[in-house]
Amino acid sequence: MEKMELKFEQLVLGPLSTNCYILFGPNDFSIVIDPADRAADILAVTEKEASPLVAVVLTHGHFDHIGALSGLTVPVYVHSADRPFLGMEWNQHSECRDLEEGEIILAGLRLEIINTPGHTSGSVCVRVGNHLFSGDTLFKHGVGRTDLPGGSMIQMQESLQKLMRLPLETIVHPGHGPATTIEEEKQENMFL
Ligand SMILES: [Zn+2]
């Protein structure tokens, strides 16, 4: 995949300090990855940038990643295996669309969806150019829990191996905590 300048903003939201990423496309539209909480804060960012929100993309369905769903009225993309998590947070006025492995274009941005089950069975990572939004699959010097419903240690190991085949310079933006790179995780992450 080609390198590109990606413009995005990061908010840390909700009781578990979840990273929420707002990505700005070339056509002055935006998408949000993991609208963790406080829809008004998310919409304030898209308004400030004059880039209306056109889609929500979920790395997985855990409550700490979807807290603002009910306040956003745009299509929600989630892997079908994690759709049941949406439950009470679901907004009847939004549309739910399946995230499948492969490429999807939203807000003029080319997203590569990588299926990475293990933390949940419908966990995905989202690659945009040399950036990877890794949800709760890969953290700086850590990996996601596999002991929650839908989790699998075997699947997690396979998913992590898949991520380790990405270019070393890929910048990783996890669902919690600071950013890292594939190269740093190969060297420093004792879970890999
Ligand atoms: Zn999670």
Ligand SMILES: [Zn+2]
């Ligand atoms: Zn989380």
